[in-house]
Amino acid sequence: MAETWLNETMYADWGQRFRTSRELARVRSEFQDIAIFDTTTHGRVMTLDGVVQITEGDEFVYQEMLTHVPLLAHGAAANVLIIGAGDGGVLRRVLMHKGVQRAVMVEIDGEVIRLSKEYLPKIGGDAWNDPRAEVIVGDGIDYVKTAPDGAFDVIIVDSTDPIGVGEVLFTDEFYKNAARILSAQGIIVNQCGVPFMQADELRETSARRAQFFSHVSAYVAAVPTYVGGYMTLGWAGKHPASTALSVEDIAKRAENARILGTTSYWSPHIHVASFWLPPYIARHLPR
Ligand code: SAM
Secondary structure: OOOEEEEOOOOOOOOOEEEEEEEEEEEEOOOOEEEEEEEOOOOEEEEEOOEEEEEOOOHHHHHHHHHHHHHHHHOOOOEEEEEEOOOOHHHHHHOOOOOOOEEEEEEOOHHHHHHHHHHOHHHHHHHHHOOOEEEEEOOHHHHHHHOOOOOEEEEEEEOOOOOHHHHHHHOHHHHHHHHHHEEEEEEEEEEOOOHHHHHHHHHHHHHHHOOOOOEEEEEEEOOOOOOOOOEEEEEEEOOHHHHOOOHHHHHHHHHHOOOOOOOOOOOHHHHHHOOOOOHHHHOOOOO
16 A cells, blocks of 8 residues: 655645555645545644644644643633633533533634535534533624623634635734623733744734733744744733742642643643743833
8 A cells, every 4th residue: 555645735835744644634625625534643633724633642732731721710700701712622621610601612614614514523522512611603803803802711723724714713803803802801812823823923922912901921832733833822910929829729729620630741740831932932022
């Protein structure tokens, strides 16, 4: 049998490849090329327009950090808005938090949700049927423009990069409305790329957020298949205290939320340490 490889097309001059054993799905949706493969090293892998979005092997790193950090930093998040995240992994982890009463997920591409349920069932798990979940197929920018003031405690943006359909989620208009629909202690986080290769993404979006939020920062996670070293998760909040919590504070909150002991990457120490940025990353944040 001929060897088959999945070669990621994220960067023109550099990249990763996966030996694949089977192509499970390939769909051209209204918005993007969706493909799902069985690989010999990372389990099932989904790409959008040739770019790795998620692998069963390492999704826990990114999804735990994108979810548990803002929710535990807030400390009393009841209403959570998720934008993108069509694989369902962020939704599942948000609903693990005992205090969450409502989780609204707005994903632009219904085909990503359909194929994720069919070929990546473990990632979303039962979250799709949880009565606290509200899943909307629509554009995140339209949702934030029409949602009521102060409706959410935390917004998690798990989108594609700022090209194509994802571009609108990195604009002034998006952040202005995000600030409007967040409550007084509100926090927004988003995937902000791998600064070794995508420093502009972190610098530009942080500068944009600083126009609408008093407290702008970033934290890091080492995601094996987001190649290029640390992945940054952009942070903007209305209250500086949410990033000044001790390891003990975070551990207490995680225990109360029934998260402690359920994770493979996130821990109270990793949480606090992830905001201590190497200079090559910190220099891209607003002074
Ligand atoms: N973790 C991945 C990453 O960092 O590259 C992202 C995974 S998730 C599958 C990205 C999702 O964002 C995709 O399903 C895509 O359809 C969705 N998306 C892109 N632009 C969007 C928009 N404007 N509104 C809502 N969802 C959007």
